[in-house]
Amino acid sequence: MDLYIDTANLEEIRKAADLGVLDGVTTNPSLIAKEGVDYVKRLAEICEVVKGPVSAEVIATDYEGMVREGRERAKIAGNIVVKLPSTIAGLKACKTLTDEGTRTNMTLCFQTLQALMVAKAGAFLVSPFIGRLDDVATDGMDLIRQIRQVYDNYGFATKILAASIRHPLHMVHCALAGADVATVPYKVIEQVMQHPLTDTGLEKFVADYKKAFG
Numbered sequence: 001m002d003l004y005i006d007t008a009n010l011e012e013i014r015k016a017a018d019l020g021v022l023d024g025v026t027t028n029p030s031l032i033a034k035e036g037v038d039y040v041k042r043l044a045e046i047c048e049v050v051k052g053p054v055s056a057e058v059i060a061t062d063y064e065g066m067v068r069e070g071r072e073r074a075k076i077a078g079n080i081v082v083k084l085p086s087t088i089a090g091l092k093a094c095k096t097l098t099d100e101g102t103r104t105n106m107t108l109c110f111q112t113l114q115a116l117m118v119a120k121a122g123a124f125l126v127s128p129f130i131g132r133l134d135d136v137a138t139d140g141m142d143l144i145r146q147i148r149q150v151y152d153n154y155g156f157a158t159k160i161l162a163a164s165i166r167h168p169l170h171m172v173h174c175a176l177a178g179a180d181v182a183t184v185p186y187k188v189i190e191q192v193m194q195h196p197l198t199d200t201g202l203e204k205f206v207a208d209y210k211k212a213f214g
Contacts, residue, residue: 001175004053004183006163008032008042012186013049019189024052026105026127026163026183028083029059040076047077055105055125057083058093066093074102081105081124086114091121098122105161115147119156125181130174131164140164141173148178168192 002023005016008031016022025046032039043056056076058069070082070093082097083105084090094104103124109115110133115126128147130140147160159180165171168191174182 001179002052002159002181003189004055004161004181005189006031006165006183006185008035008037008046009186010042010045010049013046016186016189017049022050022052023181024054024183025050026055026083026161028057028107040072043073043076043080047079051079053081053103053105053125054079055081055083055107057107061085061087061089063089063092063096066090067096070097070102070104071100083107083127086110086118086126091117094118094123095121098124107163110143112143112146112150115158115160116150119151119154119158123158125159125161127161127163127183129164130162130170131166133164134166141170141177144174144177144179 004024056073081103105125106118107127133140161181162174162179
């Protein structure tokens, strides 16, 4: 399972990249606005740090606007993936941009048929939001499992990018369900390498060594 970081914070991206396990980045207008920086400039900076896919979301919600913005985003760097909403207009824009050779990430996916349609349109990634489904008393992991089954049934090449991941257990379930990618905040990347038994075991090893050898 590929690991992306979901942020627009350069320090977090650099720290994750330094771990040697980072495969890509996802951003959105809210994350970049939080940083208080120019949208295009920050995307270019991220692409200099990470050579894997960097998802850059459009602001427009109409077909013409999405295609126009998508073409502009694609010019930023060769690893930009244009992020579009899983709507009728987004589906049409996905087909247009894909036919032009631009990879797309279809975001805000909340049901299996949305994922089926964007795969038919040639999306590179589909982003089901599992945490937000959990928030409304729906099992987000069921959506990952259903999409995996449908894609396997028909041989779709679209990758399942599990988004809105809130904690390490989400990551475990995503890996077991066959998600191709998980995108997570930096704090979750830190959490997955933490376990109390690791800490106590390490303390004991050090203590035993010092006792034996000084």
